[in-house]
Amino acid sequence: MKYDIVFAGVGGQGILSVAATIASAAISENLHVKQSEVHGMSQRGGAVTGTLRISDSEIHSPLVPLGTADLILSIEPLESLRYLEYLSPEGQLVTAIAPVQNIGTNYPLMEEVLTEIRRLPNSRQIDAERLAREAGSTRAANMVLVGASAAVLPLQPESLRNAVRKLFERKGSSIVEMNLKAFEAGRAAYAE
């Protein structure tokens, strides 16, 4: 088994936490993991991407070759489309739909962006911001996304739940509960 993910988002949205949560779940199942992030200058409100590779055998490259990713997991709709060349023909795209409008009039019409996503062979749009707000805070939108990806990831949902617990345990039980609620909302939204 080998499973490659490309993450997408805008600096400050918490996409690296999404990657960290899934990676931590994979490790708890004794799988091999390689991850790549770019920090620094590009985080300042710019496009941010990262990769996570999960496998039951040794993985060498931190980067995903073109046309081979199993999943694009994005926290912003426009950004979800930026790395399509990495997505394998059978690969799936899962994205949150709330836009980050920090590029003025350069941002295309929302309907055009969502139509592109809908026309892909295998895509899912998740209203992560609304679901996170209902769970307690829009800041949990990234955990909604982790939940939404649970159905396609080669991992046990319980490992992902434990990873969410581990990520937030420092911040107290109410924050943990809120993020778990967001996770479940994401799972349910994907199943709909």
Added chain:
Amino acid sequence: MHAPLLLLGDEAVALGAVHAGISAAYGYPGTPSTEILEVLLRQAKESRSPHVSWTTNEKTALEQGLGTSVVGRRSLVTMKHVGLNVAADPFMSSALVSIHGGLVLVVADDPGMHSSQNEQDSRYFADFAGVPCLEPADAQQAYDMTREAFEISERFHQPVLIRIVTRVAHGKGLVKTAEALPEKPLQKAPAAAPWILIPSNARKQWGERLKNRPELRALMESHPVNELKLENTNRELGVITTGLALAYYRECQSELKRPVSHLHIGAYPFPEQKIRDLAATVKTLIVLEEGYPFVERFLRGVIPPNIEIVGKMSGSIPAQGELTPEIVRKTLGIPSMQGQKLPGGLKLPGRPPQLCPGCPHTDSFHSIKAALASFQPHLVTSDIGCYALGAMPEYNAIETCVCMGASIGMAKGAADAGLHPVVAVLGDSTFLHSGMTALLDAVASNTNMTVMILDNETVAMTGGQTTIVPSPRLKDVVLGLGVSPEHLHVVTTHRKFIEENAKLIRQEVEHPGISVIIAVRECVETAKKKKT
């Protein structure tokens, strides 16, 4: 044995250093090296050991590491690639002293310039100084090599340079750790002369280093990371990988039509005999390196001229930017896979980095632009930091960005050449790092120019490290450099003061001599972090 940990390459270096028993760690923040010291700072806070501190710049960091060494203890010094230019003076001469406690310098290169002004390859610097260099391919090697580097440093009495690159520094992998070693005892170097580099001693020391060269070469020749695997069934093609290139090569190795002889190099000086052994069995050599064609360039002096070399210098691999899985596949003759395309062909706009909403720099730029609008031509020199984003549209406020502190020196040069007005714009940390010396020059000639220090009370671009001089004391530093109190102003930069501050800038620009304006307001990101 503990369970393997998922670590960034940077974190693996930090842990390797702790487990090697370091007593101290020094560095100046710079992407992609910053996380090394951040991890060590957290460790030091919990266990009060080792001594860890950010320093004024990379030169002072390395000098402090040398001090740790002379009293017999181990230290780690960290910086990004261009930081080594700043530390070049102590670095080049540290190769001559008799290192006592192990000294390891970790330098993070940034091929592809994700967050840098150039993509220089630090292996050249190690070669230039004549010091050993280790180049990890992943987080596990980053951990292992950091530990080993201390042993090599003490055995050969030289600092060891560990060269990491962005994808190693910011790539995560599972790391198995080994037993931690205790700190070294405090024990002065047995003799002083090897540390006193007056010419008579320096000549002797350099002679010693050259004499030890064969032993160092022998160590690297037999180093297990420099692994040669000959495939006798294929007399056509051989592959040399260095550092990170190993990961991309291994990834597609199984797709090669025939097995290929392969030499990996991760420890320098590179193993010349192994290269010759490989060359003796093939007609063509592919060289895959992250960074400059360092090994490729030296190959011609090592292997027979009839062997074809395929690499960056032959034009087969792009000379600029990072290696990618695709470049490696193409060079090895393996086709790449096709990904998906935008079904409707929507044109995706770029999303470049930008100043954060509410950033104090935006207000400073508005003031500077308003102040200088009526002076044509004028020049605004700037520097390395978030405020370099002032070059982007909407602001178009700065005209130069070269290296740490250059804004002040360049402003003086432009003013000396006759341009007026000239304004140098730089951040508080950059000023302390390399701007102070240039300001001394400007004070000495009372140059007709104005310096704007954008004081956001933090080292913002690398994630909000503490500056070496707290904001309220910055004024005293500038006064101490000799700027007259009448032409030194500390103001709050804010949307509501844009016109008022513009007026002050105009007034100081019209003063025929050096003036400094410190525009203060805390970085919005740092302020946010304090709240949570």
